[in-house]
Amino acid sequence: MSKLYILKEFWYFLKERKKWWLMPIVIMLLLLGSLIFFTQSSAVAPFIYTLF
Numbered sequence: 001m002s003k004l005y006i007l008k009e010f011w012y013f014l015k016e017r018k019k020w021w022l023m024p025i026v027i028m029l030l031l032l033g034s035l036i037f038f039t040q041s042s043a044v045a046p047f048i049y050t051l052f
Contacts, residue, residue: 014020 010026014022
């Protein structure tokens, strides 16, 4: 099962059930996760930690 299949299923779920309020939550979780992932071993990490 590919990752794109999961995204496609999630999109159909949102469209079918009209659960559009879930989309901002998912986007924020993805942004926060990518921020944590990319700043783990970079020179930007000390500056990101000062924001929180």
